Amino acid sequence: xxxxxxxxxxxxxxxxxxxxxxxxxxxxxxxxxxxxxxxxxxxxxxxxxxxxxxxxxxxxxxxxxxxxxxxxxxxxxxxxxxxxxxxxxxxxxxxxxxxxxxxxxxxxxxx
Amino acid sequence: xxxxxxxxxxxxxxxxxxxxxxxxxxxxxxxxxxxxxxxxxxxxxxxxxxxxxxxxxxxxxxxxxxxxxxxxxxxxxxxxxxxxxxxxxxxxxxxxxxxxxxxxxxxxxxxxxxx
Numbered sequence: 001x002x003x004x005x006x007x008x009x010x011x012x013x014x015x016x017x018x019x020x021x022x023x024x025x026x027x028x029x030x031x032x033x034x035x036x037x038x039x040x041x042x043x044x045x046x047x048x049x050x051x052x053x054x055x056x057x058x059x060x061x062x063x064x065x066x067x068x069x070x071x072x073x074x075x076x077x078x079x080x081x082x083x084x085x086x087x088x089x090x091x092x093x094x095x096x097x098x099x100x101x102x103x104x105x106x107x108x109x110x111x
Numbered sequence: 112x113x114x115x116x117x118x119x120x121x122x123x124x125x126x127x128x129x130x131x132x133x134x135x136x137x138x139x140x141x142x143x144x145x146x147x148x149x150x151x152x153x154x155x156x157x158x159x160x161x162x163x164x165x166x167x168x169x170x171x172x173x174x175x176x177x178x179x180x181x182x183x184x185x186x187x188x189x190x191x192x193x194x195x196x197x198x199x200x201x202x203x204x205x206x207x208x209x210x211x212x213x214x215x216x217x218x219x220x221x222x223x224x225x226x
């Protein structure tokens with residue numbers, strides 16, 4: 001069983017839709033939770049970062065962490081075609097430097 | 112300033128040959144990471160450098176894989192006697208000292224195809 005599970009999609013939504021992306025994990029030692037966005041043929045870039053449980057909002061993006069359920073989510077409001085990319089969840093243990101990534105969800109926002 | 116630079120961007124090689132992949136991190140970044148991304152899969156941690164020492168090599172899949180780094184500069188990932196299962200995108204990332212936990216700055220990757 002993988003430490004981090006993520007539905008690979010692909011997910012296709014119309015412009016303006018609310019998108020929900022999710023990951024589950026098995027290791028309760030994870031404390032830092034990240035969402036990375038990866039455009040085709042590019043390296044991933046950090047989108048959102050959350051420490052422990054709770055919500056964090058940044059513009060159209062909201063990250064949620066529920067440590068009791070070992071479940072994290074990324075919501076995208078008013079989705080745009082420019083949001084079309086692969087979204088990777090990632091997490092780390094304490095001060096551990098390496099991240100454990102999910103397999104990524106491929107999102108397409110149709111104009 | 113310039114981002115993380117990786118070369119070659121694409122490499123096609125025959126099974127059994129050795130390959131070298133190069134990473135030039137962002138200037139001033141002290142930590143450097145190598146990850147592997149197989150088609151349709153997430154990023155798989157390979158090795159982490161702090162300066163030119165590698166405190167964590169736990170992700171290197173076999174003794175065919177090795178990496179080195181010169182000071183806080185360029186790193187080279189070497190794969191000896193390549194196998195078809197080595198086909199993947201090899202991503203390098205760097206972070207500054209005291210940077211945000213979990214924020215890695217990635218290059219665009221080196222796409223390796225082993226025939």
